[in-house]
Amino acid sequence: MKHSITPQTRRGRGGPARRIGRTLALVLPVVLVLSGTLAVTRVNWSGSPSNSVLTATDVTSADLPAARPRALSRSPQDVLRDQLMAELQEKNPGEVLTHLQQAVNGRPSLARHCTSIARALGRAAVRAYGASRAQSYARPVCDTSFASGVLAAHS
Secondary structure (H helix, E strand, O other), rough: OOOOOOOOOOOOOOOOOHHHHHHHHHHHHHHHHHHHHHHHOOOOOOOOOOOOOOHHHOOOOHHHHHHHOOOOOOHHHHHHHHHHHHHHOOHHHHHHHHHHOOOOOOHHHHHHHHHHHHHHHHHHHHHHOOOOOHHOOOOOOOOHHHHHHHHHHHH
């Protein structure tokens, strides 16, 4: 009879402790992710003091983006761009650029969109006034983006 040198402390490869450990290793991350997701949905992100909690069953088809009126789903920079483009039809580009600067000063979150709005105004001014006349209205609003829009539309 032969005896082994290494002592056997386990009863094989699949003891109860190992099975429990494997089960926890698989189930615990899933439980943590789900509980974290549910906790985030319970946080009142709107800042209003209401205690209402929105759940998936509270959402109706009227709350979906496809059912919303177009004006409610548009971003502030798109609304401003459309207002200024309409204003450009009635007023000269100098006044429109002044209103753009006032809008950005009044609402600093629009500053990062100022460049694209000014370029769009520059392109529209070329269509309405011609390249040389549109260029005469250029001023340093949003890093001279109006002028670059005029140049892009003229080229």
